[in-house]
Amino acid sequence: MSDTALRDDAGAPIEFIDLGAQRRRLGRRIDDAILRVVDHGKYIMGPEVAAIEKDLAGFCGVKHVLSCANGTDALGLALMAQSIEPGQAVLVPSFTFAATAEVVAWFDAVPIFVDVLEDTFNIEPASIEAGIATAKHLGLIPAGIIPVDLFGLPANYDEILAIAAAHRLWVICDAAQSFGACYKGCRVGTLGDITTTSFFPAKPLGCYGDGGAIFTDHDDAAAVLKSLRAHGQGSDKYDNVRIGMNARLDTIQAAVLSEKLAIFADEIEARNRIAARYGALLSDIVEVPNVPAASTSVWAQYTVRLAGRERDTIAAKLKASDIPTAVYYAKPLHQQTAYRAYPTAGNGLPVSDRLAAEVLSLPMHPYLDNPTQDRIVEAVREALQ
Numbered sequence: 001m002s003d004t005a006l007r008d009d010a011g012a013p014i015e016f017i018d019l020g021a022q023r024r025r026l027g028r029r030i031d032d033a034i035l036r037v038v039d040h041g042k043y044i045m046g047p048e049v050a051a052i053e054k055d056l057a058g059f060c061g062v063k064h065v066l067s068c069a070n071g072t073d074a075l076g077l078a079l080m081a082q083s084i085e086p087g088q089a090v091l092v093p094s095f096t097f098a099a100t101a102e103v104v105a106w107f108d109a110v111p112i113f114v115d116v117l118e119d120t121f122n123i124e125p126a127s128i129e130a131g132i133a134t135a136k137h138l139g140l141i142p143a144g145i146i147p148v149d150l151f152g153l154p155a156n157y158d159e160i161l162a163i164a165a166a167h168r169l170w171v172i173c174d175a176a177q178s179f180g181a182c183y184k185g186c187r188v189g190t191l192g193d194i195t196t197t198s199f200f201p202a203k204p205l206g207c208y209g210d211g212g213a214i215f216t217d218h219d220d221a222a223a224v225l226k227s228l229r230a231h232g233q234g235s236d237k238y239d240n241v242r243i244g245m246n247a248r249l250d251t252i253q254a255a256v257l258s259e260k261l262a263i264f265a266d267e268i269e270a271r272n273r274i275a276a277r278y279g280a281l282l283s284d285i286v287e288v289p290n291v292p293a294a295s296t297s298v299w300a301q302y303t304v305r306l307a308g309r310e311r312d313t314i315a316a317k318l319k320a321s322d323i324p325t326a327v328y329y330a331k332p333l334h335q336q337t338a339y340r341a342y343p344t345a346g347n348g349l350p351v352s353d354r355l356a357a358e359v360l361s362l363p364m365h366p367y368l369d370n371p372t373q374d375r376i377v378e379a380v381r382e383a384l385q
């Protein structure tokens with residue numbers, strides 16, 4: 001049993017994210033896809049890699065997709081394609097996973113931590129403006145913004161892109177959690193200059209190991225990214241024309257992704273049905289997530305807010321009822337040891353601090369059936385009494 005699995009009354013585990021259920025649904029199709037690669041032997045950049053890139057591009061309606069080794073490398077490659085350099089500042093939300101800011105520091109550029117919105121947990125446009133002022137005050141050159149589509153919900157791109165245009169900044173969308181979601185009728189992948197995602201197994205579209213992808217409509221950026229992904233390779237394989245990385249997606253992971261992409265739209269529908277049901281059953285006692293009218297979410301997490309409550313006590317009660325929960329994120333990045341020295345926008349980041357103390361994520365995956373969800377809801381209601 002994984003550490004995210006606890007037993008329910010009937011002895012069946014309640015998983016926080018039930019990858020086993022998806023595995024059972026895919027069955028032989030996954031086995032066959034993996035074995036095809038094992039048998040043809042093109043383990044690096046085999047035909048499945050080009051095939052998944054084509055299918056991912058078709059899925060979200062973007063011109064170029066470059067698969068890569070993981071979502072962190074995807075961000076790093078995107079920054080390299082934007083010619084990131086020391087002395088530049090990049091605006092990033094503080095309430096996110098470390099990778100969003102980590103990649104900026106890789107290049108001796110400076111992440112400037114920005115606050116998020118109370119209702120969506122996504123980067124706050126006014127705080128971006130404050131962060132740009134902070135950068136200039138520190139003698140740094142604001143170069144770009146990395147909005148994160150937290151928990152599967154796209155950020156507010158209209159406002160973000162307007163600020164970027166006004167200040168001549170690039171926008172790299174960190175869509176590690178949101179591939180498959182939409183903003184104003186457009187799929188994630190098409191919203192900024194470059195979009196990155198992660199295929200970490202627990203992500204809405206995950207593989208069986210590490211994986212990631214980069215999306216762009218710009219031909220030049222795509223050509224540079226392709227070269228960067230393979231050590232800065234030029235048109236002659238042995239003449240490297242820039243400093244790059246080894247960041248390819250394994251062929252076996254591409255084969256796994258192809259099978260999973262085939263059922264992804266159906267899984268997104270299930271995630272939305274389950275999220276709506278959580279909302280209907282819990283909104284009278286707890287603050288449930290808000291999805292703006294023009295957006296859809298892929299519900300990488302279903303995260304409630306427990307303002308004024310003892311979160312640890314509630315989580316402990318749920319654990320005692322065999323309901324797994326998680327806290328994303330207990331510490332915003334500007335409070336974490338490795339990132340404390342980096343600047344913050346304006347006068348502190350009160351929303352990020354507050355959210356870190358209040359959020360609790362409940363089990364969420366496309367295979368959460370009604371009886372199991374009812375049991376979770378009942379336990380949450382009991383724990384809150």
Ligand SMILES: Cc1ncc(COP(=O)(O)O)c(C=O)c1O
Pocket residue numbers: 070071072073096097099100148174176177197198199200210211212
């Ligand atoms: C917002 C965000 N950015 C980047 C990443 C990095 O992705 P990976 O783990 O594939 O490197 C993650 C993964 O959890 C993430 O949640």
